[in-house]
Amino acid sequence: MRAFALATLILAAPAFAEQPEEYVPAPAEQIPGYWKELLPCKLVEGERDSMGRIVDSSDVGSASNMATYVVCDGPAPDFDRLSLRELSILRNTIFARYGWAGFRKTWLREHFQQQPWYKPDPKFSYKRLSSVDRQNAELIAKAELSLRYVDLEQRRDTLLAKAGQTWGDAPMYEGRKRSFRSCDEELEPLTQENASTHWYWTQKIAASKDCRYHDKAHKKATPADHGLISSEELIELGLISRAMGEFALDDEQREQTASSLDSVLKVKELRKLSLRDLRLLRNTIFARKGRTFKSEVLQDHFKRMPWYTPREDYSDKLLTKTDKRNVELIRQVEEEFGGALLDKDFQVETPSEATDVPVLPTYMTV
Structure with a gap:
C-alpha cells in the first residue's frame, strides 16, 4: 500500500510541475513611465487658441473647431511636449507590463524586448488590466489624437530642417538695384510713415x-538628407505623417496623401500597420472625397485636417478605381488581423465596458 502511494506521488509530481504559473507583472516602481495611480487628467471639449492653449467649450462661441483634448494637473506627463513615439511607448507600456507580446511594429517590439522588466506571455489577457490601467490608456490615446494639424506640421518641419531641408520661401525684397530673399526685418524698419509696410513685411517673414x-533665406528648396535623421526620428516622421492624414510607414517619410494614396498600396506595407492605423487610412480615402462620418473617433480625427471638406452630396461614385482597390486591400489586411476596429476599440469610456473589448488590446493598435 505504501509502495502504491509512493508511486502515485512520483507519477503525479510532473503533473504538478507542469501547471502554468500565474503571471506576475513586474513591480510598478521598476517600470519607467508606468503610472499605478490614475493620471490627474481629464477630457475637455474645446479648441486650441493661437498660442496652443486649450479653451473650454463653455468659453468658445462657435462649435466648428471643437475637439476632445486631455488637460492634466499636478505631476502628470506633459503630453504636449512628448513625441508621438514617446506617447506610443507610454501607452503600450501599460500592456507590456502584463505580458502583451503581439507587437506587429518592429520598433515597438524591439523596444520592449530590451526592457529588463518585460516578460512576454502568449496567454496575455486584457482582463489583467485594472480599471486605472484602462483609464490611463484612454487618456494617453486621446492625447495622441489631440494634436492640431499645425502642431504636427511644425514637429515634422523641425525634424526635416534639422536634416538640412530648405523651402526657398523667404519673402522677396524688392530693392532699388536688385531683388533678393531675406529674413531681415530691418529692411523695412518700423516708422510712423512705414507702419503698414513694416507689418506686411514681418508677417511674410513669420510665414516663411x-x-x-x-x-536665413535660401534661394531654392532642397530636400532633407535622411542620412542625418536618426532611426527614432524616422519613426517619429512616420507617425506624424499618418496623424496628418498621409500614408507613411514608421521608418520612412512619404509624400502628401494626394500623391501617396493615388497609387495602389502594397499589402506587405499595409501589414506593417496596426488595426488602428488601417482603419484611419481606409477612411482617409473616403475623407479625401468629402464623406461625412457617424463615428465620433473618425469625426474628431478628420475635422482637425485642413484638407478635409465634408460634402452633403458625397457618394462612393466619387471614388476612383485606385481608391476602391486600396479600400479593398486595406479591408483584406484588417480581416487577416481579426477584423476592423470599432469606436469602442479605440478607447474604453468606462471600466465597466472592458468586458466588451476584444482579446486584442484596444490601445495596442498604434
Whole structure:
C-alpha cells in the first residue's frame, strides 16, 4: 500500500510541475513611465487658441473647431511636449507590463524586448488590466489624437530642417538695384510713415519656414538628407505623417496623401500597420472625397485636417478605381488581423465596458 502511494506521488509530481504559473507583472516602481495611480487628467471639449492653449467649450462661441483634448494637473506627463513615439511607448507600456507580446511594429517590439522588466506571455489577457490601467490608456490615446494639424506640421518641419531641408520661401525684397530673399526685418524698419509696410513685411517673414527654422533665406528648396535623421526620428516622421492624414510607414517619410494614396498600396506595407492605423487610412480615402462620418473617433480625427471638406452630396461614385482597390486591400489586411476596429476599440469610456473589448488590446493598435 505504501509502495502504491509512493508511486502515485512520483507519477503525479510532473503533473504538478507542469501547471502554468500565474503571471506576475513586474513591480510598478521598476517600470519607467508606468503610472499605478490614475493620471490627474481629464477630457475637455474645446479648441486650441493661437498660442496652443486649450479653451473650454463653455468659453468658445462657435462649435466648428471643437475637439476632445486631455488637460492634466499636478505631476502628470506633459503630453504636449512628448513625441508621438514617446506617447506610443507610454501607452503600450501599460500592456507590456502584463505580458502583451503581439507587437506587429518592429520598433515597438524591439523596444520592449530590451526592457529588463518585460516578460512576454502568449496567454496575455486584457482582463489583467485594472480599471486605472484602462483609464490611463484612454487618456494617453486621446492625447495622441489631440494634436492640431499645425502642431504636427511644425514637429515634422523641425525634424526635416534639422536634416538640412530648405523651402526657398523667404519673402522677396524688392530693392532699388536688385531683388533678393531675406529674413531681415530691418529692411523695412518700423516708422510712423512705414507702419503698414513694416507689418506686411514681418508677417511674410513669420510665414516663411526658412526664416523660422534656419533664420536665413535660401534661394531654392532642397530636400532633407535622411542620412542625418536618426532611426527614432524616422519613426517619429512616420507617425506624424499618418496623424496628418498621409500614408507613411514608421521608418520612412512619404509624400502628401494626394500623391501617396493615388497609387495602389502594397499589402506587405499595409501589414506593417496596426488595426488602428488601417482603419484611419481606409477612411482617409473616403475623407479625401468629402464623406461625412457617424463615428465620433473618425469625426474628431478628420475635422482637425485642413484638407478635409465634408460634402452633403458625397457618394462612393466619387471614388476612383485606385481608391476602391486600396479600400479593398486595406479591408483584406484588417480581416487577416481579426477584423476592423470599432469606436469602442479605440478607447474604453468606462471600466465597466472592458468586458466588451476584444482579446486584442484596444490601445495596442498604434
